[in-house]
Amino acid sequence: MADQTNLSRRTFIRRFERETGMPPMRWVVNHRVLSARRLLETSDWAVERIAAATGFGTAANFRTVFRREVGKTPTEYRHAYRTDRPAASPASGG
Template identity: 65%
Template sequence: MGDRQHRLADHRSGHGRPQQPLPPDLHPALTAETCMPPMRWALGQRVMSARRLLETSDRSIEQIAAATGFGAGANLRHIFRRRTGFTPTAYRRSNAAQGAR
């Protein structure tokens, strides 16, 4: 595995700071591996993290937004709904209803 692949693997596994931007020389490697632009991939990772927190914690939407790199709850609500079709609150409620069965 070349230096770029190692650096990309480190970045993807979180060995860097969570909000650290992807170095420009790694863009082609990430795009080739994921078949999507780096920003789309990063947003998808943030949405997945938000989903996990909505499923497993009782943190507020604002706290989850801050923890997952969205900054503000409004940003999380907008992108989460656009990506999943649910508001974060509706997603949490739906997940809680399924877990109670």
């Protein structure tokens, strides 16, 4: 991201933190977790599919980061916060 803004890495991080209140990777993780939470609440996608769709890569990595950030496993979170009816999958078009 620093290269795309024609800033040094340090300058980019400093400016990003000033604007958002957090380092770039913390911001990315927060937004990935938010996207994953929404999918867990509204879809019946498998954890593996949510991990891939939200940028976590592997299901194992997703589970580790999600639990650290939210305090629950993805499955625990889904059971606690799932809506009554899963929404249509945004990526599959159906």
